[in-house]
Amino acid sequence: MSSYLVRRLLEAILVMVVVAIVAFTLFRFVGDPVNQMVGQDIGIAERDRLRAELGLDDGLLVQCGRFIWNALHFDFGISYKFRAPVTDLIAARLPATLELSLAASIFAIAAGIPLGVHTGIHRDGALSRLIMAGSLIGVSLPTFLIGILLIYLFSVTLHWLPSYGRGEVVSLGFWQTGFLTGSGLRALILPAVTLGLFQLTLVMRLVRSEMLEVLRTDYIRFARARGLTDRAIHFRHALKNTLVPVVTIIGLQIGSIIAFSIITETVFQWPGMGLLFIQAVQNADIPIMAAYLLLTAVIFVTINLIVDLIYRAIDPRIRMSGRV
């Protein structure tokens, strides 16, 4: 186990180094940092002074090392557009994105598992067919169209829910939460449903196919022979055994939920990291893009690592094959 852990850790670090070099290349070579930071009327002498001050005259390796060193200390430089440290900008917006992602994941799991169990048990029922057809449409609809549709339905037509923003937020130290106010929770519903819908269909389809497979096994047949109720068979025996792959997929999907929140946040003007990133892409604000790239890479790599390790812990067959 420990040798496996070390190997996986080394791989993860290698991936991070590659991403860091890509981020540095973006940071250093795409656009001239000095030109971005000063106005047109600044003289050449002044530019050279700034260039030296920023360390842009040093060797490339030194610069790259400094970039990584600074990144390790959460220093990503100054945003070209906002003229503020990137770290502060991201830290101010991180809670909004994390709360949205959490709500979306809970929605996807809470709705996806029951739907998957139902369609798995009643394979040919009319309701199951309807749900499956709906899920195909859900997969094909682009996220932003779903968001627009929900806004039109629940905000413009019915006036039930707000269409943009986070509502009122409460400050808990540096963390601004929308979970504690009524308007914050109401503002959360539409974005969370929009963001979670794709993951919901994924969870549902996975649970369904796993259920279909498990229900064919001998121990389920034996449980039926023992005269157990359908309820006990379906939930205590079958569902439990479908959960290992489901946990994995949900874990791996957390990364893409954070990435897809870019789209949802744009539709709902949700003041999170995704909206910051999309503004950075529109304005070619490289420091924010580089920081976002590094941050999402850290999150993805960490989740991948944890899921791998959990998987080995849960499923003894993988541990065994690793030893051969």
Added chain:
Amino acid sequence: MAETPDPDAGFAAAILRRFAAIAESHLLYSFTRSWVVMIAAVFAVTIIAAALAAQWIAPTNPLDLASLDLMDSRLPPAWMEGGDPRFLIGTDDQGRDLLSALLYGAQMSIGISLAAVGVAILLGVTLGLISGYFGGLFDTLIMRAADVQLTFPAILTALLVNGAARALLGDQRLQGGEFWVLVVSIGLAFWVQYARTVRASTLQERHRDYVQAARLIGVPSWKILTGHVLPNVLGPVTVIATINLALAIITEATLSFLGVGLPPSHPSLGTLVRVGNDFLMSGEWWIVFFPGVVLAGLALAVNILGDWLREALNPKLR
């Protein structure tokens, strides 16, 4: 060397053979068996044909700014109160005929998506062939790069490439280049799947007798790759390409919707939805509705066709 078949001829013949095989196989049979697949095919072909013929069938030219009249802006569809019979499904905020904008927009979206899938295939198949055939350091480098990229969702890759291109080119030089920036950023986001699939098939084909024989008589590597290995590894590529086309259409629309794609003066399905979204609040639903329906329908239809193709071509699922 005279016996070596011309690689182009071999390639064309392989494609012809594949078409012949499709016509004879149960592919056609399974096609006529499912009405869902048939409806999807009819819908997709109609939209694509209409989009390609936009220059001839559209009532007006939405790119011709001189013909626009702001007095015509935001008119509802012709059958509603206040509608104008000249504009069947209404107009947008610039007074463009929405039907014409939609046709031109669909053409733009489909063009970008096809070109992007082309870029992805070209890059992915080339790298996959090299990786599988030569192995060694090439293989390690290419496959590690694929692994790293696979940890990021495609939309994020496309956004990053797009942002980098924007910063590199600057806003002035980007004018008119948006099309290619989109093509490249979407293409770069989708190459991994092709590279992996082609690499796996190439690894198998490399040890077949015909490849060994070609090597023995001294056919150069690039000729073996293009003339012998390539035609035999293209099967799965067609399936991936179909499914990827739906993804590419959605990605293009998403990028344009996010405001990093085409400028509003050049309609694409994404920019039309983006413009329409601004007027949804005031109840002008048709500006976003029609482009949205075409976009969702097209993606759904292509998805269904891709699914069907995958099942029909996979002997294990029969």
